[in-house]
Amino acid sequence: xxxxxxxxxxxxxxxxxxxxxxxxxxxxxxxxxxxxxxxxxxxxxxxxxxxxxxxxxxxxxxxxxxxxxxxxxxxxxxxxxxxxxxxxxxxxxxxxxxxxxxxxxxxxxxxxxxxxxxxxxxxxx
Numbered sequence: 001x002x003x004x005x006x007x008x009x010x011x012x013x014x015x016x017x018x019x020x021x022x023x024x025x026x027x028x029x030x031x032x033x034x035x036x037x038x039x040x041x042x043x044x045x046x047x048x049x050x051x052x053x054x055x056x057x058x059x060x061x062x063x064x065x066x067x068x069x070x071x072x073x074x075x076x077x078x079x080x081x082x083x084x085x086x087x088x089x090x091x092x093x094x095x096x097x098x099x100x101x102x103x104x105x106x107x108x109x110x111x112x113x114x115x116x117x118x119x120x121x122x123x124x125x
Contacts, residue, residue: 005071007044009053012067014042016060019100030059 017027017038024035024042031052040046041056048056057064103111 002044003047006047008071009048009067010042010044012069013038013048013056013060016062016066017042018097019104020060021101022060027056027059031055 017024024038028035028038032055033052037046041048041052053064053067057066103114106114
């Protein structure tokens with residue numbers, strides 16, 4: 001039986017992998033395992049050991065704590081809709097994901113200008 005924490009961590013692995021445009025195969029190669037194991041981690045079928053989560057975090061360029069963001073204490077018993085979960089749902093949206101990927105593909109100086117423009121436009125709305 002899947003534990004809700006394993007499912008949450010697996011989803012966060014998948015979302016981050018998608019955000020950086022990495023395949024399961026590529027992530028598996030970076031951490032020294034087969035892509036099938038990455039699939040099992042991402043669905044929560046298999047638990048990720050601390051050392052493996054450390055390797056995955058390094059490969060994806062995030063701190064280990066990233067995978068636990070949005071997880072509330074007691075969520076396994078009665079999950080509540082939180083702002084972080086809503087953000088997680090947003091990351092599941094293909095259009096939002098494509099926007100994030102495109103944003104990070106822009107050179108940093110131009111990306112900063114685009115960010116400033118978006119902030120001005122959202123303040124004006």
